[in-house]
Amino acid sequence: MAQDMTLLWGSGSPPCWRVMIALEEKDLQGYNQKLLSFEKNEHKSQEVLDLNPRGQLPTFKHGDIIVNESYAACFYLESQFKSQGNKLIPDSQTEQALMYQRMFEGSTFYDKLNTVIYYEWYVPEGERHDSALTRNKEALTTELKLWEGYLQKLGSNTCLAGPTFSLADVIVFPTVATLFRFGMSAERYPNLGAYYALLKERPSIKASWPPHWLENPKGQDTLKDI
Incomplete structure (x- = not known):
């Protein structure tokens, strides 16, 4: 197969x-x-x-x-492959609705992250402005506070749509992991930190961990002040 x-x-x-x-x-x-x-x-x-x-x-x-x-x-x-492996769409109507909501919000989350960590990659040198990067960082900070609130409302040891790992986590966890890879503080965002710590040990995530992150675990400090 x-x-x-x-x-x-x-x-x-x-x-x-x-x-x-x-x-x-x-x-x-x-x-x-x-x-x-x-x-x-x-x-x-x-x-x-x-x-x-x-x-x-x-x-x-x-x-x-x-x-x-x-x-x-x-x-x-x-x-x-519905009947194979782990089910990624919950049966619960409430959890399923929340899963879809967080999945598609995850697209905005990822885009706002990219405007900061890849600013110099996407914007030609002559078009870069400190004020634009500052605005991008402020937009990312606002976004992070939203996700902090989502996780706080759900409580500890939870996934994004409830207790069950779902497609919302498949979509959003890589963005969260990238945030920490680029130096975001778990002390400043404790709920995202707890979510990251919980899911990074999941077998599917460990098995697919980016190889160059394994080779160089330190990462970068681009987001240390976010």
Whole structure:
């Protein structure tokens, strides 16, 4: 089954990590995979463009079916393998609604993170302004306070949609992990810190941990003052 699957991915990319977590949760180990380098622009290679005309990672193929957007790939895996591995959509109406809400809010969360940690990557040197980066940091801080509040309301030792690990966590945890990788303080955001500490030990997350993070555990301090 997994032998019919191929994933082209980049280390440390939250969208790629989402799909890898979902594959682990659905017991789909053994899929074909190829690690590509963003720094070497390998995501723009013909190999990727043949499957994904946007030249983005992840690029995921199952048989003749291509699903490149990470949200779509995660939904696809849960839909096609409902009875296999861990169930990622709760039965509870309340938890399911909250799962969908947090999943799609996760897109905004990830975008606001990117505007800070990859500011110099996305904005040409002549167009960069300290005031713009300050605004981006303020927007990220506001976003972080929202997620702190969400987790505080749910209580300790919980996932994003309740007690059960769900697609909301598959989608959002890589963003949270990236925040801490770039130096965010767990003391300043204790609920996000507790959530990170709880889920980073989950087997699917440990098995798919970005390899370059393992090689260099220290990370960066870009977000130390957020």
